[in-house]
Amino acid sequence: MPPKKKAQPLLPLGGCDIALSGTFSAGSHGVIQVQLTSLGAELAGSINDDTTHLVVIQRDYDKPSVKVKAALEKNLHIVSYEWVKECIATNSRVPEKSYLFTSLLVDVPSQSNGLLKREPSADISDDENVKPQTKKLKSSNGPKTAGKADVKVKTDTKAKTKGKADVKAKTEAKPKKTEVKSETDTKSERIVDGQVAKSLDVKIPLDEGCDLSYDVYVHDDGMIYDASLNQANATANNNKFYRVQVQRNRFGADFKTWTRWGRVGERGQSAYLGNGTLGDAIRHFEKKFKDKSGLGWADRRKDPKPGKYAFIERSYVSDSDDDDDDDDDDDDDAKAKGVKDEPKDEVAMPESTLHPATQQLMELIFNQQYFDATMSDLNYDANKLPLGKLSKTTITRGFQTLKDLGALLDDPTLAASYDMNYNDATEHFSNLYYTVIPHAFGRNRPPIIRSTELLKKEIELLESLGDMKDAALIMKAKDRDAEQINLLDRQFQGLGMEEMTPLGPKSSEFGELKNYLLSTRGATHNLDCKVEQIFRIERKGEQERFENDRFENGNFAVKSGDRRLLWHGSRCTNFAGILSQGLRIAPPEAPVSGYMFGKGIYLADMSSKSANYCCPYISNGHALLLLCEAELGEPMQVLTNASYSASEDAASKGVLSTWGQGMTGPKVWKDANCVHPSLDGVLMPDTTTAPGPTDVKDAYLMYNEYICYDVSQVRLRYLLQIKV
Numbered sequence: 001m002p003p004k005k006k007a008q009p010l011l012p013l014g015g016c017d018i019a020l021s022g023t024f025s026a027g028s029h030g031v032i033q034v035q036l037t038s039l040g041a042e043l044a045g046s047i048n049d050d051t052t053h054l055v056v057i058q059r060d061y062d063k064p065s066v067k068v069k070a071a072l073e074k075n076l077h078i079v080s081y082e083w084v085k086e087c088i089a090t091n092s093r094v095p096e097k098s099y100l101f102t103s104l105l106v107d108v109p110s111q112s113n114g115l116l117k118r119e120p121s122a123d124i125s126d127d128e129n130v131k132p133q134t135k136k137l138k139s140s141n142g143p144k145t146a147g148k149a150d151v152k153v154k155t156d157t158k159a160k161t162k163g164k165a166d167v168k169a170k171t172e173a174k175p176k177k178t179e180v181k182s183e184t185d186t187k188s189e190r191i192v193d194g195q196v197a198k199s200l201d202v203k204i205p206l207d208e209g210c211d212l213s214y215d216v217y218v219h220d221d222g223m224i225y226d227a228s229l230n231q232a233n234a235t236a237n238n239n240k241f242y243r244v245q246v247q248r249n250r251f252g253a254d255f256k257t258w259t260r261w262g263r264v265g266e267r268g269q270s271a272y273l274g275n276g277t278l279g280d281a282i283r284h285f286e287k288k289f290k291d292k293s294g295l296g297w298a299d300r301r302k303d304p305k306p307g308k309y310a311f312i313e314r315s316y317v318s319d320s321d322d323d324d325d326d327d328d329d330d331d332d333d334a335k336a337k338g339v340k341d342e343p344k345d346e347v348a349m350p351e352s353t354l355h356p357a358t359q360q361l362m363e364l365i366f367n368q369q370y371f372d373a374t375m376s377d378l379n380y381d382a383n384k385l386p387l388g389k390l391s392k393t394t395i396t397r398g399f400q401t402l403k404d405l406g407a408l409l410d411d412p413t414l415a416a417s418y419d420m421n422y423n424d425a426t427e428h429f430s431n432l433y434y435t436v437i438p439h440a441f442g443r444n445r446p447p448i449i450r451s452t453e454l455l456k457k458e459i460e461l462l463e464s465l466g467d468m469k470d471a472a473l474i475m476k477a478k479d480r481d482a483e484q485i486n487l488l489d490r491q492f493q494g495l496g497m498e499e500m501t502p503l504g505p506k507s508s509e510f511g512e513l514k515n516y517l518l519s520t521r522g523a524t525h526n527l528d529c530k531v532e533q534i535f536r537i538e539r540k541g542e543q544e545r546f547e548n549d550r551f552e553n554g555n556f557a558v559k560s561g562d563r564r565l566l567w568h569g570s571r572c573t574n575f576a577g578i579l580s581q582g583l584r585i586a587p588p589e590a591p592v593s594g595y596m597f598g599k600g601i602y603l604a605d606m607s608s609k610s611a612n613y614c615c616p617y618i619s620n621g622h623a624l625l626l627l628c629e630a631e632l633g634e635p636m637q638v639l640t641n642a643s644y645s646a647s648e649d650a651a652s653k654g655v656l657s658t659w660g661q662g663m664t665g666p667k668v669w670k671d672a673n674c675v676h677p678s679l680d681g682v683l684m685p686d687t688t689t690a691p692g693p694t695d696v697k698d699a700y701l702m703y704n705e706y707i708c709y710d711v712s713q714v715r716l717r718y719l720l721q722i723k724v
Contacts, residue, residue, distance in 0.1 A: 011040025012093045015052075019044040021067040022057030024081050026540055027496030031580060032081075034470050035088055037392065038581065046070075053077040053096070055084055061101045089545055089712065195300070197222040197316070204316060207243050207260055209270055214247035217255065217281070224316065225285055227300070228385070229292050229309035230264070232434030234427055237445040239264045239434060241384060242309055244288045246281045257284035264381050265440035306428070310435040315391040352486040357502040357533045361721060362488040364622055365575040366475055371468055373618045374573045376440075378461040384438035387472040390465060394436060398462050399589035401433040405449050406591025410644070426450050433458065452593065459594040463586070467570075467577025474576055495579045499538040500719075510534050512675045512687075513627065513718060516565075517607045519687035522664060522703055525608035529623070533721040536676070539582055546631070546715040562634040565672045565684040565717065566603035566706055568626040569610030572619040575719075583628070583714055597639065597658045598647030600707040601714050603630055605666050605685055609703045616724040627718035629682055630708055632657040641700045647709045656713060660705035661696045679717070 018041050020029050032055070033043050044051045047070035054071040056078055061068050071078050083099035197204075197218050204216035204226055217225045225246035232239045243260045255278045262268015273288075274281045286297045294305035304310035352359050364370075375382045385394070408414050408425055415425035430449045437458075439446065449455055474494030485493075492500075503510040514531050521527045570578060586599040595602075604610045607625065614623035633656035639646060646658045666685035673680040685691070694704075708714050 012091060013087060014040035016041040016093070017044050017050045018042070018053040018055060019047055019051050019067055019071070020055050021065050022060040024055075024057060026081050026085070028493055030474060030494050031496035032084065034473055034580060035084065039087060039091070040392075047074065047076070049074075051076060053079060055079055055081055056101065057081070058101075085541060089548075195224045195226075197224055206247070207245055207258060209260065209267065210245075210247065210258055213251060214249055214256070214258075217246040217248045217278075225282065226314075227285075227289055227297075228312045228314055229289075230312050230384070230435045230438055231309040232431045232439075232446050234430055234434075234446045234448045237443075239439065239441055239446050241268070241438070242288075242292050244285055246278075246285045248278075255281035257281045257288070259288060263443070264384055264438055265442060304432065304435060310432070312385060312436065312438070313391045313393050314385065314389045316389075350484060350486045350489075352488045354486075354488055354492055355502050357535070358492065358500055359488050361500075361533070361535070361719075362491045364572055364619070364721070365579075365624070366471060366491050367572070367619070370573050370619045371471070374464060374468070374571060374615075377615070377618055378457070378464065379439045379441060380461055380465065381438040381440035383440075387465070387469050388476065390469055395462055395466060395469075396587070396589055398433060398437040398458075399587055399591075401429055401436060402449075402455060402458055402462070402594070403589055403591040405429045405433065406455055406593035409450070409452060409455065410593050437462070455591060456594050459586070459590060462590075464571060464574055467574035469577075470580055471573070471576030474580060491576075495576065496540050497537060497579060498540045498542075499536065501536040503534045503536060509536070509675055513720065515687040516627075516684060517625070517720060517722070520567075520606045520666065520685060520691055521608040522606050522691075524702060525612060527608040527611050527724065529611070529722045529724045531720060532622075532723050535719040535721075537579070537716055537719050539579065539716055542582060542715050545712050546629070548712075562632040562636070563682045564605070564630055564632060564669075564706070565627055565675075565679065565682050566605055566630050567607050567610035568601070568603050568628055569613040569623070570626075571613075571615050572622055572624050575624050578626070579716075579719075582711060582716065583626075585709070585711060592644045595644070596642040597660055597705065597707045598644060598650075598709070600647060600658070600709045601628075601630075601711065603628060603706040603708070603714075604703060605706070606664070606691065606703045609705070611722075611724070614724075621724050623722050623724050625720045625722065626716055627720065629679070629715040629717050630657075630706065631713045632659070632706060632708070633713075636706075640696060640698045646707065650709060656709065658707040658709075660701050660707065661694065661699050662701035662703040662705070663694060663696065663699045664691055664702060665694045665704045666691050 013036060016036075018036055020032060020043075024032060026032065036043060042050075047054065047067055051071070051074070054067055054076055056065070056068060056071075057080075061078065064072070068078065077096045078101045079096050079099040080101070083094060083096060086094040086099070204218065204224055206212070206214065206216060219225070227244050229242040229244075230240070231242075240262065241260075241264050243258075245258045247256050247258050248254070249256075254276045255274065256276070257273040258270070259273065260268055260270040273284045289295070289297050289300070289311075292309040293300070293311055294308040295302055295311070300311045301313075354362070371387070372382065405426065408422065408429065412422040415422045418425050418428070420428065427448050430446070433449065434446050441447075447454060449458065474491060503513075513534050517529075517531060568583065583601045585601060586595065590599065592598060610625055611623060614625065616623040635655060636657045636659040637646065637650045637653060637655050638659050638661060640661050643649065643658075650656065650658055666689075668686040668689040669683045670686040671680065672682040672684040675684070
């Protein structure tokens with residue numbers, strides 16, 4: 001009997017379809033898109049029947065802009081960005097009532113605060129299992145269901161940074177004259193969710209090896225006939241894929257079903273099926289899908305069947321690595337017709353306005369070669385599912401499967417609840433995980449996840465994929481109609497930073513931080529490094545969030561607070577996600593057994609402890625370390641050994657953080673105002689006294705760890721670029 005899968009937790013803004021209007025001081029549309037999609041919302045490029053909210057600036061509302069007019073006609077929630085900030089801060093859907101703009105175009109009572117008082121509409125369900133609306137099709141062989149669509153939001157910020165010593169992100173820019181496309185102006189708009197396209201002109205990438213004179217067929221109702229299937233079986237040493245597409249010839253009414261199959265990481269074999277008619281091509285498509293998955297095409301989102309292939313949901317938004325712009329389509333047409341490439345006029349790229357050190361940092365954290373190396377190091381098959389095609393649903397399913405595996409590792413008797421023994425249950429969930437998250441093991445047998453070490457490695461993969469997907473979104477978030485901007489400048493703007501100031505190497509600020517790095521290297525870590533650059537940084541809204549002390553588990557702004565300047569390390573490839581989104585806590589779907597002291601933000605007072613997580617061998621010896629101001633609270637929960645329930649235990653005690661005490665640590669602490677006046681009251685190790693034995697009885701850890709259980713407790717202050 002197959003295991004009974006638990007329902008996945010719902011995201012706070014699931015079911016919300018949100019449009020943006022105006023240029024926001026909080027960052028570009030691309031940055032806000034990342035923020036909203038991380039909470040489960042979908043982004044709309046224009047106001048349509050599925051749109052539920054419009055986030056707007058006062059100026060656009062006062063005009064009113066085309067989007068505002070459309071939103072008023074549809075009686076949508078028209079809210080300020082403050083509503084978005086509050087949703088992010090509380091990780092919940094905050095009632096819109098207090099953030100609504102007063103309508104200028106309809107007869108409503110005026111309000112002294114400029115906000116319209118109205119009853120918020122009922123929350124839209126964000127349960128993935130809710131049955132989508134049915135739609136009658138022209139063809140009896142067509143799709144049965146239709147759903148909502150993800151909408152790509154284009155970056156329209158034209159901000160530039162100034163100065164050679166101080167580099168600050170400024171996002172004030174001229175708003176576009178028109179942000180809502182007319183019904184006839186949808187040629188370049190690719191807005192797709194799951195398998196349903198809103199625009200019939202959407203361009204779905206052909207599978208590799210296909211005839212370039214064909215396109216993937218999209219039905220009149222938006223159904224995309226493209227399916228990626230995967231199956232892993234450790235015992236049988238299977239790790240295979242099956243790809244099927246309905247394709248239509250661009251130059252005639254000829255329809256074929258394309259199939260390709262083989263081992264993950266290899267090209268495999270392929271074939272075209274069908275007699276050339278649309279009905280026959282769809283019949284072949286649906287038959288192949290059911291033969292391989294055991295599910296009908298209309299049931300593709302149901303749980304995978306044991307022993308069958310699993311359907312891998314892909315993201316079709318145009319920010320992927322495979323379909324940069326519509327010009328590519330013209331190139332394919334030319335190749336299909338045998339037309340030689342015409343030389344294109346080259347447009348000179350403007351010089352960057354960033355400080356040279358900041359330019360080098362952008363080149364480091366947006367390095368595609370390092371992304372590829374990271375995915376290879378973690379055995380992820382980017383050819384099967386590129387970052388740009390990876391959906392949040394797929395990552396969430398991966399986490400949930402690891403959570404089930406983690407529960408089995410903690411309590412092997414749980415296998416009986418699945419009518420299996422322990423070995424069969426761990427193999428089943430390992431197979432399911434590798435099926436959902438494609439891995440490339442070559443001809444090697446996929447390893448069964450039966451140890452905490454393997455589990456942690458897969459958790460690291462999913463966390464890295466999330467950060468790298470954010471980076472991919474920033475790299476692709478651009479407005480093709482906007483004036484040309486230097487690539488590095490655009491990437492920097494996509495981070496939405498309030499400040500990124502390179503420090504002078506001879507400044508006392510640089511010297512204090514360099515000493516902190518070099519003086520807190522643990523003897524067991526053998527870290528040999530040099531400081532290349534130090535940046536003073538500030539994320540937009542983070543200071544305000546930190547000082548507003550909105551913590552679910554208590555108010556930290558009390559006399560017994562304990563603020564410290566502590567280290568956090570991660571791969572270079574994760575930093576676009578970290579800088580744009582902040583340090584985040586593992587989602588509910590993640591297994592708690594992968595975290596020694598529960599799910600939280602892990603910090604250290606020894607630099608080499610954090611440097612161990614940087615994996616510089618992937619990035620040519622380069623590593624990035626954060627120094628964070630953390631409010632730990634007083635007292636902290638003190639532990640000397642691992643406790644997966646530390647987060648819940650801390651909350652029950654009314655404390656904010658856990659201090660995992662180690663055998664070695666700083667002997668003396670001092671006020672960090674010696675680094676910068678804004679750090680007054682924050683403690684850091686006094687580097688004039690070397691770290692030494694802590695004499696903590698029964699300490700299990702070699703070095704101290706500090707774990708914060710609310711993202712609002714942590715504020716990023718410095719970024720150190722080092723060479724190991």
